[in-house]
Amino acid sequence: MARRRKGIEHEDLDLIPIMNMVSILIPFLLLAAQFVHLAVIDSTLPAIGPPQEVEEQDEDDKPPLQLSVAITRQGITVAGADAVLNPEGAEGAPEGEDEGPTIPCKDGSCATVDQYDLDELIRLLHMIKDEYPDDENVILVPDGKVSYEVIVRVMDATREDPAKPNPDGSARLLFPFVVIAGGAM
Amino acid sequence: MALKKKARRTKDEGLNITSMMDMFTIILVFLLKSYSTQDISIAASSDLEIPSSTSNKEPELAVNLVVTKSQVVVDGVPVLDLTQIPDDDNPGQELASIPEDEKKGQMITRLYDRLLEKAEAAKALGEATGSAEHEFKGRILLQCDKTLPFTVVREVMYTAGQAQFGEFKFVVYKQDG
Numbered sequence: 382m383a384r385r386r387k388g389i390e391h392e393d394l395d396l397i398p399i400m401n402m403v404s405i406l407i408p409f410l411l412l413a414a415q416f417v418h419l420a421v422i423d424s425t426l427p428a429i430g431p432p433q434e435v436e437e438q439d440e441d442d443k444p445p446l447q448l449s450v451a452i453t454r455q456g457i458t459v460a461g462a463d464a465v466l467n468p469e470g471a472e473g474a475p476e477g478e479d480e481g482p483t484i485p486c487k488d489g490s491c492a493t494v495d496q497y498d499l500d501e502l503i504r505l506l507h508m509i510k511d512e513y514p515d516d517e518n519v520i521l522v523p524d525g526k527v528s529y530e531v532i533v534r535v536m537d538a539t540r541e542d543p544a545k546p547n548p549d550g551s552a553r554l555l556f557p558f559v560v561i562a563g564g565a566m
Numbered sequence: 567m568a569l570k571k572k573a574r575r576t577k578d579e580g581l582n583i584t585s586m587m588d589m590f591t592i593i594l595v596f597l598l599k600s601y602s603t604q605d606i607s608i609a610a611s612s613d614l615e616i617p618s619s620t621s622n623k624e625p626e627l628a629v630n631l632v633v634t635k636s637q638v639v640v641d642g643v644p645v646l647d648l649t650q651i652p653d654d655d656n657p658g659q660e661l662a663s664i665p666e667d668e669k670k671g672q673m674i675t676r677l678y679d680r681l682l683e684k685a686e687a688a689k690a691l692g693e694a695t696g697s698a699e700h701e702f703k704g705r706i707l708l709q710c711d712k713t714l715p716f717t718v719v720r721e722v723m724y725t726a727g728q729a730q731f732g733e734f735k736f737v738v739y740k741q742d743g
Contacts, residue, residue: 396583403590410597419606419616421625421707421735426727454655492656523716526653526661530617530712532719533738537620561723561734 422536424559446513448556449520450502452527452535454491456482457502459509494530499538506539506555519556532561606630608709608737613637617712619738628705628735629684633722635662635711640680648718661715664722674725681706681729706731 451458460483484505486496510516519539523532536559543552606625608616613634632639637647646668650660668674685702692701706726710719723734 396587399587400583400590403587403594407590407593407597410594410601413602414597414600415602416600417608418602418740419608419625420619420621420738420740421623422619422621422738423623424734424736426723426732426734525715525717525720526655527716528712529710529714529716529719532716533617533619533712533736536736540621543620561720 422533422540422559424536424561426560446509446516447520448509448513448516448518449522449562450535450539451482451522451524452497452531453482453524454486454526456485456491457497457535458482459484459502459505461509491531494528494534497531497534499534502535502538503542503544503555507542507545507553510553510555517554517556518558518560520560520562522562606707606737614709614711615713616709617738618741620741621738622740625707625735625737626705628707629681629688629731630707630709631681631722631726632709633711633714633718635713638674638677638722640677640684643680645680646674646676662711662713662718663715664718669721672721672724673728674721677722677725678729681726681731685730702730704730704732705735706733707735707737709737 446461449460451460484498484501487498488496491497521532521535521539523535539556539559541552541554541557545553606627608614609632611634613636614632630641633648635648638645646665648662649665651663653659653661664674668676685704688700689702708719708722708726710722726734
C-alpha cells in the first residue's frame with residue numbers, strides 16, 4: 382500500500398523540455414514581433430508629355446472634372462476645371478473673384494495639422510462625388526511650406542470616408558487616385 | 567527511518583515552475599499574435615517621425631528613400647545633409663531645406679546619381695532574372711518626417727522622377743491595429 386502511494390507521487394510532468402523550447406521561442410518571437418504596422422499610400426508623378434487626345438465626351442455631356450485640391454497655410458481650396466465646381470448647394474464663393482480658400486482654417490491660420498478643417502473637406506468631396514460618381518482622380522497642389530503630415534492627412538480625406546460606408550460596409554471611396562503636383566513655389 | 571523521511575522531503579522541494587509556465591504560455595501567445603513578416607522596417611529615431619494614415623495598403627519591397635529632419639538616406643546609406651532655414655511666416659521657427667549648392671534647378675544632383683545607380687542595378691537584375699517579379703517598375707518607398715515642408719518632399723520626388731522612379735509609395739503608420 383505504502384509503495385503504491387509513493388509511485389503516484391513521482392508521476393510529475395517533466396516540464397524541462399517544454400521550458401527549453403519556450404525559452405528559445407520567446408527570444409525568437411520577440412525579434413520578429415512588430416508593434417507598429419506600416420502601410421503605404423500610392424501616388425504617381427504627373428504624366429509629362431504631349432497633351433493627350435481629349436476623350437470623346439460621354440452621352441450625358443458632362444465636362445471632365447479634373448478635381449484639384451490646393452493646400453496652403455490659409456486653408457484648402459477645392460477647384461475643378463473651369464468652374465465646373467460651382468453647382469448649386471456647394472457654397473462656392475462668388476465667381477471670378479480671387480477669393481480666399483474654399484475651406485479656411487479653423488482659427489484663421491493653420492499652425493498645426495488639426496486646424497485644417499478636414500471634416501468640411503470630406504463633406505464637400507461627398508457632394509462632388511455625388512455629382513461625378515465615375516471620377517476617381519484628384520490632383521493635390523500643396524504650397525511649399527505645408528508640412529508633409531498635412532498632405533498625408535488630406536490624401537486620407539480625399540481617398541475614402543469610413544464614416545459613411547457603402548451598403549456592404551466598406552468605406553466609401555471618394556477620389557482614391559492621388560497625383561501630387563508641383564505646387565506654388 | 568529518520569533518514570528515509572528526510573530524503574523524501576528533499577525530493578518534494580523541487581522548483582515549482584508551474585506559474586512560470588503559465589507566464590510563458592501567455593507571453594508566447596501574445597508574441598505569436600504580433601508576429602509578422604512585413605517586407606520593410608523602419609529605423610525608429612527622433613529624427614524620423616512618420617505620419618499616420620488610414621490607408622491599409624501593404625508595403626512591398628522597393629528602393630527605400632528616407633528623408634529625416636536632417637538628412638537624406640537611400641537604402642541605409644546617407645546621401646546628403648539638410649540645412650535649416652528660417653521660416654518667414656513663423657518667426658523663430660525653422661524649416662528644413664535642401665542646401666542650394668546640392669541642387670541644379672529643382673534636381674538634387676547627388677541624390678539623382680545615387681538613385682540612377684539603383685535604377686540601373688534594378689534593371690540589370692530584372693533583365694538577368696527575366697522574371698516579372700524582379701522587373702524594374704520604378705517603385706520607390708518614401709519615408710519622410712512629418713514636419714518636413716513640402717518643398718523638400720517635392721524636390722526629392724522630382725529627383726526620383728528624373729531617375730526613372732515614378733511610382734511613389736509614401737510609408738505611413740497604420741492608424742488602427
